[in-house]
Amino acid sequence: MEICSVTFLPDNVTVKTEPGITIAGAARLAGIELKMPCGGEGSCGKCVVRLTKKGTTEELLACQTIVYEDIFVEVPQNVRLGEHQILLAETEQNFQTKYDFEPLCQKVAVRLSPPSLYENASDWTRLSCELSKAVGGKEVVPSLPVLQKMAHLLRKSDWHVSALLVAQNGFYELIDLQPGMATETIYGLAIDIGTTTIVIYLVDLVSGKVLGKAGTYNKQAAYGDDIITRIIHCQSPKGLKQLHDAVIDSITELTEQLLATSQVVGSKVYVITVAGNTTMIHLFLGMDPKFIRLDPYIPTAAQFPIVKGKELGLETTPEACVYCLPAVGSYVGGDIVAGVLSTGMNWADNLTLFIDIGTNGEIVLGNKEWLISCACSAGPAFEGSGITCGMRAMQGAIERVEINPVNFEVRYQTIEGTPPAGICGSGLIDCIAKLHRVGLIDRAGRFCELDKPVERLRKTDEGKEFVLAWDWETALGKDITLTEGDIQNLIRAKGAIFAGIQCLLKTVQLDFSSLERIYIAGGFGNYLNIADAIEIGLLPDLPHHLYRFVGNTSVRGAYLSLISQTALNAATEIGKKLTYLELSAGNNFMEEFISALFLPHTNLELFPNVKSTTVVRGGNSD
Ligand code: FES
Numbered sequence: 001m002e003i004c005s006v007t008f009l010p011d012n013v014t015v016k017t018e019p020g021i022t023i024a025g026a027a028r029l030a031g032i033e034l035k036m037p038c039g040g041e042g043s044c045g046k047c048v049v050r051l052t053k054k055g056t057t058e059e060l061l062a063c064q065t066i067v068y069e070d071i072f073v074e075v076p077q078n079v080r081l082g083e084h085q086i087l088l089a090e091t092e093q094n095f096q097t098k099y100d101f102e103p104l105c106q107k108v109a110v111r112l113s114p115p116s117l118y119e120n121a122s123d124w125t126r127l128s129c130e131l132s133k134a135v136g137g138k139e140v141v142p143s144l145p146v147l148q149k150m151a152h153l154l155r156k157s158d159w160h161v162s163a164l165l166v167a168q169n170g171f172y173e174l175i176d177l178q179p180g181m182a183t184e185t186i187y188g189l190a191i192d193i194g195t196t197t198i199v200i201y202l203v204d205l206v207s208g209k210v211l212g213k214a215g216t217y218n219k220q221a222a223y224g225d226d227i228i229t230r231i232i233h234c235q236s237p238k239g240l241k242q243l244h245d246a247v248i249d250s251i252t253e254l255t256e257q258l259l260a261t262s263q264v265v266g267s268k269v270y271v272i273t274v275a276g277n278t279t280m281i282h283l284f285l286g287m288d289p290k291f292i293r294l295d296p297y298i299p300t301a302a303q304f305p306i307v308k309g310k311e312l313g314l315e316t317t318p319e320a321c322v323y324c325l326p327a328v329g330s331y332v333g334g335d336i337v338a339g340v341l342s343t344g345m346n347w348a349d350n351l352t353l354f355i356d357i358g359t360n361g362e363i364v365l366g367n368k369e370w371l372i373s374c375a376c377s378a379g380p381a382f383e384g385s386g387i388t389c390g391m392r393a394m395q396g397a398i399e400r401v402e403i404n405p406v407n408f409e410v411r412y413q414t415i416e417g418t419p420p421a422g423i424c425g426s427g428l429i430d431c432i433a434k435l436h437r438v439g440l441i442d443r444a445g446r447f448c449e450l451d452k453p454v455e456r457l458r459k460t461d462e463g464k465e466f467v468l469a470w471d472w473e474t475a476l477g478k479d480i481t482l483t484e485g486d487i488q489n490l491i492r493a494k495g496a497i498f499a500g501i502q503c504l505l506k507t508v509q510l511d512f513s514s515l516e517r518i519y520i521a522g523g524f525g526n527y528l529n530i531a532d533a534i535e536i537g538l539l540p541d542l543p544h545h546l547y548r549f550v551g552n553t554s555v556r557g558a559y560l561s562l563i564s565q566t567a568l569n570a571a572t573e574i575g576k577k578l579t580y581l582e583l584s585a586g587n588n589f590m591e592e593f594i595s596a597l598f599l600p601h602t603n604l605e606l607f608p609n610v611k612s613t614t615v616v617r618g619g620n621s622d
Contacts, residue, residue, distance in 0.1 A: 004067050008032055009074045023049060023062040023073055028222060033081040034062055037385050039224025039233050044385070050074040078391065078421050078476065081217045098347065099564035103205040104167045104323065105188060105270040108134045109181045112159040123154055131163055131174065139171040146177050153177055166270060166321050167565050168306060175270070175319075187211075187269045188562045189258075189317070191251060192335065192555035193276030193284055194218060195227055195359065196383065196392070198250050199555045202258045205271070208563045212258045219246040220283070225385050226359045227279040231293045234283075244286045248313045255316045266316040272309065273568070275325045275558040277333035277360070278302070285312065285324070292330040297582070302327040302575065323568065325561060326575030329582075331375030336362045337574045338557020339521050341567060343550055346371065346574050350516035353501065355539075356553075357382060358522050361497040364578065365504045371574070372508060374581040376500035376589070378493040382425035386489050389468075389480045391422030396475050398427040398468060399527060405438040408454050410468055421475040423468065423482070426527040428490050431468065431482060433532035436599050440466065443598045445487040491597055494538035498601070499592035500583065501540065506592075507581055512540045512606070521553045534610060537600025541607040 006026040007014040015030045024047060027034050038044035040063035047062040052072040062079070110130040113119065119126075124142060127150070131140040140163075142150070154161060157179030164176040164186065190201040199215040220243050223233045234240045259266055274284065278299050282289040285307070287300045303326045310318035325334030336356060345352040347368045354364040359380050364373040384390035384397070391397050398420050400413035412427070414420050423431065435441045440457065442448055447457060447464040456467040462483065469480040505511055518539070520528060530547050533539040539547070561568040583589040600607040 005070045006030070006067055007072045009072060011075075017067060019066075019068040021067050023051070023060070023065045023067060023071075024222075026067055027062060027073075027075065032075060033217065033219065033222060034075065034079055035081055035225075036063060036222050037225040037229075037380070038063075039229040040064075041229075046385075047079055049076070049079060076476070078396075081221055098344075099560060099567040099570065101208050101563055102565045103188065103208070103271070103563045104273070104321070104561075104565060104568065105186055105205050106135070106165050107162055107182060107186060107206070108165060109160070109162045110134060112154065112161075114159055123150055127154070127161075127163075128174075131165065131172070135165065135172055140165065140174055141168075141171055142174045146174050150177060153179060164270065167568075168321075185264075185268070187264055188271040188273070189255065189269055189320070190555055190558035190562045191272060191274045191276075192338075192552060192558060193247060193251075193274060193280040194335070194554070195230075195277065195280060196221065196225075198247070198254060199552060200251065200254050200258060201555060201559050202262055202264065203559065203562055205563070210559065211262045211264070214254050214258045214261075216250055216254050218280075219250045222246065225383065226380055227277065227289075228293055230283070231279060231289045234288060235290060240283070240286065240288055243283045245313070247280070247284050252314060252316055255314075259316065267319065269317040269320045271562060272314075272317065272320045272322045273325065273558040273562040274322060275334045275338035275554045275561075277335050278327040278330050279333075281324050281327065281334060297330045299327060299330045302329065303572070323561065325557065325568075325571050328373055328575055328578045329375075329580040331360055332362055332364075332373045332578065332580055334571075334575075335554035335557075336364060336373065337571050337578070338555075338561070339519075339550075339553035340364055340371065340557075340574050340578070341571050342553040342556040342560055343519050343521075345517075345519070346570065346577070348517070351510070351514050352517040352519065353504075353515050354519045354521065355497070355501070356521040357497060357528070357538075359383060361500055363497070363500045363504055365501075365508065370508075370579070371577055372504055372579045372581055374500050374504055374583050376496040376583055378496045379489065381428065381486075381489045381493040384422065384424045384428070387423065387428065387486045388465075388483050389422045390428070390486070391424055393424040393426065393527060396421035397424035398422070398480065399424055399430070400529075401427060401431040401434050401468065403431075403434040403438050403440070408438065408440065408456055410456065412468060419473060419475040420469045420480055422480060424527075426529065428482075428486070429494075429536060429538065430529055430532050432487055432490055432599070433529075433535040435466065435482075435487075437535065441487060441599070445491045445599060446484055490536075491599065494533075494536055495593050495596035498537055498539075498596040499589055502592045502596075503583060503589050504581060506588070512542055515540070515542060515546065518542070518547045519550045519553075520547060521550045534607070535600060537596060537598070537607065537610075541600070541609050 013030045042064045049062045162178045162182035165172040186205045188203045192199040201210045202212040224230045279289045304324040309320040327333040356362045361378045362375045395416045396418045397415045398412045402411040465481040465483040595602045600610050604611040
């Protein structure tokens with residue numbers, strides 16, 4: 001069969017392939033990861049590459065263009081999975097933790113008295129008795145390889161041995177036995193599997209110290225930006241395997257990088273804890289998530305078995321025991337359980353609201369007495385998707401905007417200060433708050449009719465748009481604009497989160513004034529400007545000191561569970577205790593949502609501080 005060569009630029013990497021593959025498929029073969037927000041359906045228009053053949057160049061969608069001859073493909077920077085701002089850690093919060101240091105894997109040294117004609121219990125009976133005493137009376141069960149070498153090893157080491165114990169459900173498994181007092185360190189990994197990014201901590205299980213942290217893209221992004229697109233991809237032949245392999249590949253690469261930096265060998269990693277949303281955990285474990293998106297939205301499981309790394313394909317850490325934090329339901333997963341665990345809201349006296357803002361907004365309300373949660377689909381606007389010039393929070397993304405209230409000139413700030421390539425979620429919120437504040441948009445998010453023309457506000461065939469950056473300023477040589485459609489998308493996203501908060505509070509017959517602490521979690525939340533988020537009606541109009549950014553609480557929860565069995569048990573308890581409120585069933589979510597589709601809300605009394613600062617301009621500002 002004829003073979004085609006596809007050369008990717010500016011990388012200058014060539015792959016040889018049979019005709020019939022898409023450019024996106026060829027890029028994958030070449031090790032070039034493209035952003036594929038719609039999973040290659042051809043509907044998002046974001047995977048545009050420049051194709052050169054026989055002296056002509058044209059712009060085409062990588063996911064829809066079939067290779068049938070030799071071509072050169074230029075992949076612009078904004079189409080690549082680039083350096084996302086990956087939140088490796090929790091913020092500098094002094095969360096108090098009441099969980100004792102009791103790692104999931106421990107090394108215990110014991111000394112036995114030799115057997116005699118009068119003390120003639122078996123070697124294992126005598127050893128297990130000593131080991132059990134050392135671990136607070138819990139049962140210890142031996143693995144077969146340990147039993148096979150035990151008799152000789154005990155005698156050679158003069159009855160002084162070190163045992164390697166791994167916590168199982170309610171007991172310990174003895175996985176290795178070494179002579180004398182073994183001094184080598186043992187390690188564990190705490191992993192956060194996010195829909196967009198993956199973060200791993202390498203932990204010394206003797207001291208509990210985090211030796212290294214690393215983050216990367218979840219390679220599943222090549223099959224779609226959001227979990228629904230990925231679940232749909234699972235239904236294609238090999239779809240589930242592709243998504244499982246993608247997440248395992250991402251974890252393996254990151255683990256290898258962390259181990260190499262810390263000069264640790266993979267065989268010394270004995271335990272791994274994993275937190276992630278319910279779909280991510282299904283895909284990680286190779287379970288079909290199909291029914292998560294179908295009414296009545298049922299996951300295969302909410303608690304997961306302890307498995308070995310090799311069963312999942314984790315080749316770098318094949319013998320490690322892998323523990324996944326429990327989920328609450330299809331849309332409130334182990335990452336949220338980890339968030340509750342790490343903020344300590346499950347033992348707080350204060351009424352606390354926890355919000356993880358992303359494609360799905362997951363919200364938990366409660367204290368040590370009770371916890372209730374819900375998830376609302378905010379859509380991808382906060383991730384920069386579904387927005388004309390939207391992009392993720394990466395280099396070149398506009399993240400802050402100022403608009404002069406007199407001449408409407410714009411000043412912006414981009415991530416890493418490079419020329420703008422688009423606008424990310426925090427920039428969007430900032431921009432819409434400022435457009436509203438200076439009176440350029442009304443409360444429904446429509447551009448106002450003004451007395452004088454504004455150079456940056458123009459009409460196109462699709463409607464009005466506001467120019468944030470002119471073509472000569474930008475990295476792409478095109479204007480960066482915000483359309484009325486973009487503003488509507490963001491208003492729907494913020495409306496869904498706010499309506500979710502309202503539903504939870506009303507379900508327990510409380511209101512905003514009852515809230516004593518509000519935690520904002522997740523990568524996006526960390527870059528949020530509280531004043532702007534309140535101004536557009538995303539967050540309740542409450543004193544700013546009640547708000548705290550808590551960063552990546554998912555990886556912190558996984559870390560706590562790794563170094564403390566009490567914390568892991570608490571995570572299980574949280575999973576059981578958290579009541580899940582299904583917003584699509586028998587409550588007033590739709591009413592709340594519709595009421596929230598204004599800036600900041602139809603009921604201005606809910607936003608007294610915003611009400612007092614709103615500028616009214618033109619004829620349709622209300
Ligand atoms: S159009 Fe190609 S990934 Fe969406």
